Amino acid sequence: MVLYQPSNKHVMEAFSLKGKVAVITGGSRGIGLEISNALAEAGANVAIIYHSSKDAEGIASQIEAAHSITAAAYKANVSDQKDIEAAIQQITRDFGKVDILIANSGIATAISAEDYKPEEWQEIMKVNLDGAFYSAQAAARLFKTQGFGNVIFTASVSASLVNIPQKQAAYNASKAGVVQLARCLSVEWVDFCRVNCISPGFVATEILDHHPPELREKWLSMVPANRMAATYELKGVGNLEVVE
Template identity: 50%
Template sequence: MVLAPHPNPDAPVLSHFSLNGKTALVTGGCRGIGLEVARGLCEAGANVAITYSSTLSSEADEIAAALSSANGGRTVKAYKCNVRSKADIDTTVDAVVREVGGGKLDILVANAGIAAHVPAIDYPEDKFREMFDVNVNGAFWAAQAAARVFERQLKEAGENGTHRGSIIFTASVSATLVNIPQKQAAYNASKAALVHLAKSLAVEWVDFTRVNCISPGYIVTEMLTIHPAEWTEQLYRLIPGRRFSKASELKGAYVFLASDASSYMTGADMIIDGGYTLP
């Protein structure tokens, strides 16, 4: 097993971050972190596919068109996809490879996820299963579908080929610590499972893809706005950085992991949290 080397490590450093000619797929890419990730990848030069489930199709198409227009007409296309369905994900990945990538795929960001605050002793069975079905199973189905493409592309490149993919999971600081005051055992456990899944896949798939995680702290998205005001005040006191992050502050990290700038990085979990996990 060989981790692909950087194609030109001595080139000027900013060139290491370029995604020109690359094709990326971002699940849950129509809102929140996923939308900013898609924006960042597109700004770095990639053609981008985004998936959605609850967003209106017309709105998703408008989001894709706006991203494309802001980036010189670069290809951006939205796909409706239920990440809980392996068949749906397989169909979507095939379509992205054909319609956006011109037969190839380079980057997968498995970002789609859900959160809920439910006391563990009262957790309904269906809701607990749903949490893992979206956050863990859905991420794995997407990674598996992308990995099959990456493996095929490496074989097609021949004996001296070095084509490799990059898979990035959106995990959470909740994989590392137990958040307070909210009660979210299922969410925390699902994100911890996702981080260890990434480590396992990084070893198993090292020949044809790197697999890494980004674990955001408190980001200003719809998930955060549901917190009561008293929770927000307590969280501010717990974060050494004394503020929440904008989703757009994360896009550089995703570009780093998607690009050759992180060519020797696999199985890692990048915690970006304003110091929240440190005390």
Template identity: 60%
Template sequence: MPLAKHPNPSSSVTSHFSLKGKVAAVTGGARGIGLSASRAIAEADASVATLYSSTNDADAIASQIAADTGANVKAYKASVETKEEIASVLRQISEDFGGLHIVVANAAASIGVANHHAAEDYTEEQWRKVMAVNLDGAFYTAQAAGNIFKNQGHGNLIFTASVSAILVNVPQKQAAYNASKAGVVQLARCLSVEWVEFARVNCVSPGFIETDMLDVHPEAHRKKWFDIIPAKRMCEPDELKGAYVFLAS
């Protein structure tokens, strides 16, 4: 039962966050937020499969996390845009590790597409590309994870969405990106109810995080953001580690 009671609630608080004996897969797990989530989950004693699509040194990254944490960490290549490919890789991970308990659907946070066009100027191709990675890929990952969880009788799914799901970023124009992220948040809500008998489903919606995804923005955009960010700084990816471990625990 995914909402089962802790076996010993009065035990040390660290036991409530331990992932010892668990197996996790993190899409987009070799860079940005996904890399921080992969490392955090490994630090909590889980075995971790880091999924990537184009990171050339993904195997070396996985090996370094393993060396630093003592966890079993391996890299797997998969495109979340292709339904059967992500499903096949998650099945393979489950076979290789002897189960799959946690899936972080994070690829859109690491390779997500945020074309900056006025809404009236989007081409069909531009719109579909954003949705293919950010929303379709999140669903394909969730669907593949859900089938594994259903067969096991339990599992834990965590989406990475964005604050863009609930507000309109300025000054950039990114209606497609915002809409795709809003779709991820609502998808998470739907699955948390639909799959309540065999999976727990949650969603993290970060604000501005200092990753290479922001490199495409001109300096003028950054100045505008700092005008409206209360803390006047970006968040480092590692500052999100606790959130992922909490939701995975």
């Protein structure tokens, strides 16, 4: 199938994801949680992949009850190719298929470039870049057999500019890699799935908690609106990438 072409539907029907199955890595908190809720609101059944969350199963139950869809949580390490592959396969068995994969898991640190230890650099790359690829790869193997599917990467504005004053060369480089990865895969996998990528700016999530208040004030001073985005403001962007 060369790049899926949707039928000419009524506009509201075109935005419905009823009956679809969506997998969201890092889907139990921050941007990932809002994506999980947004896809459920649009009618999709949701499979949340988490690694360290203590209440992912409870969150999945809440999403299921709130939106009258099926939701479940699966523990997996996205930086372990075999682990994420097994999780995608289990989700496929449980739900019958997978239509959408959101590669959203990510971590950040603020370390001066000259001070990075090899393991600190590698940890960022393993989760943000390797993990994004392994997640997409596992889904793509399924999509190639199905003949259809959607992959969406959560990158960052840091992929194309240097946010200051924090020092986060590893994070910025990893997200730039995600953007280029998405470009490559969108061409390579065009016959059986669509690949998109979003690059949010500053969004108020837990990932910012390790930064001191003075940094937040600095960031706000550089934003014309003088505020960070709320996670729910990304819901429309994410859904636009998967509607068929």
